[in-house]
Amino acid sequence: MSGIRIYVPGDAVAVACGADELARAIASAASIRKRDIEIVRNGSRGMHWLEPMLEVATDKGRIAYGPVELGDVDSVFEAMLAGGGEHKLRVGPPEDHPFLKKQTRLTFARCGIVDPRSLDDYKAYDGYKGLAKALANPAAIVDEVAQSGLRGRGGAGFPTGIKWKTVAEAQADRKYIVCNADEGDSGTFADRMIMEGDPFVLIEGMTIAGIAVGATKGFVYIRSEYPHAIAVMNDAILAARRGGMLGNSVAGSTFAFDLEVREGAGAYVCGEETALLESLEGKRGLVRAKPPLPAHKGLFGRPTVINNVLSLATVPIVMDKGAAFYKNFGMGRSRGTMPIQLAGNLQYGGLFETAFGITLRELVDDIGGGCFTGRPVKAVQVGGPLGAYFPRALFDTPFDYEAFAARDGLIGHGGIVVFDDSVDMAKQARFAMEFCAVESCGKCTPCRIGSTRGVETVERIMRGEEREKNIAVLTDLCNTMKFGSLCALGGFTPYPVMSALRHFPDDFNTAPRLQAAE
Numbered sequence: 001m002s003g004i005r006i007y008v009p010g011d012a013v014a015v016a017c018g019a020d021e022l023a024r025a026i027a028s029a030a031s032i033r034k035r036d037i038e039i040v041r042n043g044s045r046g047m048h049w050l051e052p053m054l055e056v057a058t059d060k061g062r063i064a065y066g067p068v069e070l071g072d073v074d075s076v077f078e079a080m081l082a083g084g085g086e087h088k089l090r091v092g093p094p095e096d097h098p099f100l101k102k103q104t105r106l107t108f109a110r111c112g113i114v115d116p117r118s119l120d121d122y123k124a125y126d127g128y129k130g131l132a133k134a135l136a137n138p139a140a141i142v143d144e145v146a147q148s149g150l151r152g153r154g155g156a157g158f159p160t161g162i163k164w165k166t167v168a169e170a171q172a173d174r175k176y177i178v179c180n181a182d183e184g185d186s187g188t189f190a191d192r193m194i195m196e197g198d199p200f201v202l203i204e205g206m207t208i209a210g211i212a213v214g215a216t217k218g219f220v221y222i223r224s225e226y227p228h229a230i231a232v233m234n235d236a237i238l239a240a241r242r243g244g245m246l247g248n249s250v251a252g253s254t255f256a257f258d259l260e261v262r263e264g265a266g267a268y269v270c271g272e273e274t275a276l277l278e279s280l281e282g283k284r285g286l287v288r289a290k291p292p293l294p295a296h297k298g299l300f301g302r303p304t305v306i307n308n309v310l311s312l313a314t315v316p317i318v319m320d321k322g323a324a325f326y327k328n329f330g331m332g333r334s335r336g337t338m339p340i341q342l343a344g345n346l347q348y349g350g351l352f353e354t355a356f357g358i359t360l361r362e363l364v365d366d367i368g369g370g371c372f373t374g375r376p377v378k379a380v381q382v383g384g385p386l387g388a389y390f391p392r393a394l395f396d397t398p399f400d401y402e403a404f405a406a407r408d409g410l411i412g413h414g415g416i417v418v419f420d421d422s423v424d425m426a427k428q429a430r431f432a433m434e435f436c437a438v439e440s441c442g443k444c445t446p447c448r449i450g451s452t453r454g455v456e457t458v459e460r461i462m463r464g465e466e467r468e469k470n471i472a473v474l475t476d477l478c479n480t481m482k483f484g485s486l487c488a489l490g491g492f493t494p495y496p497v498m499s500a501l502r503h504f505p506d507d508f509n510t511a512p513r514l515q516a517a518e
Contacts, residue, residue: 003036007055010041011196012228019052025073043197045112046351047099056080064091106337107314108353111197117235119243122200130316134208135253141212142168147323149335154180154308155412157401166295168213170303177209177218178299178306182264182271185384187343187415190351191309195229199236205312207250208319209305210257218259221276223266233261268439272487273306286441287487330356334400344417345371361395364418375420383412385435386492388499410495425504430458432496447490450481461508
């Protein structure tokens, strides 16, 4: 057998687990055996407990092995040469694994399958079909996106179609498409996975957005902590430009659209759209007062569509399959699928894309397998460092924007961080206030001063100083921050603080603390 194709993920998770070293070791093993191989650095399938997960192309499809370490290379390589033979690390066909079989992969349909730097590979897996249909009827794009029910996947959940319609109707000499790839929430990695594993779907989505609203220029704003994503996105943009999918004549049409990557400096507040625009313009990342909205006066004062990676990467599916197809998934006003990121103290962490409506209990207990430590799950935080903490009593809450809001929670970017019963929720509440204090841009008083006073107040409660009075002060402070802050950084910080206080009051009691210390 010759010309064997082996997939070694170039995804940051796999690389952190030694994938680069494995790729070199496999190349060496092939050279010693004088075997002709091709190594493809694909993205991750999202089963992170199996990374690095290597795959080999066989006559019967791809066979996976994982997690592979350097000491396993020779034996795994021999199994691969045997056509995907038996091995203690053999996973089998990835698509047959229960973790993947339970999913509805739309946005992530190609992630882990294609060569992320190959335009031909992307097209071979139905890439650019959405753009082709968009070019066939450009005037219908905005309505199609609106009818699909697609909402912002970055956290706010604002209807994408309404935002696009506003920009499309705005009059200006120039308009922009900006992709918010600043992904700073704890326990989130879906944006990074798309950019590292299927970057052309984001490029296609942004191109469709540009055609829809009359924009000819787009920017992908990526935090500097994502060097692998930045490199892959730049390579993919260059390949799309060379292949005629970007530039003065997109896919041979009369429409022009081009893209550039811009690196952020890692400020959490730059995940807020107006602070991101300030940073993109070369200024300090400070939140802008609204109005005007970015849709009217955004980047460089021009009408701007600013959407999250997942929102834009989903548009090609909507255009290819149709609004009715996409809207058929989900519940209530939460339509389509959500790439949920399972992290923290879990047996099986990774990315799980499914229709809205699945419960936290299913995600944590069934999909995630419970705590890695074997201890009971005490709490989950959904929506990043500013998301609410949910106790087991709320685990039947369906994953839905309105269902979470009804219980004072946030879906945010879809990140779930799990904690076992050893966690101290008072310390978590203090951390939320401290995080806000450190990351605040300083423009508004409730966020800048309120977070610092919040840390001090939580510490007084933890020490047992006038507990009831300080709880009242903390509650009032949280209300001030929630309704008085300019942006979601200060406005959402009360969610983790108040949920910890409401659902885990014993953790704020000094008596158990003293007993634990003894």
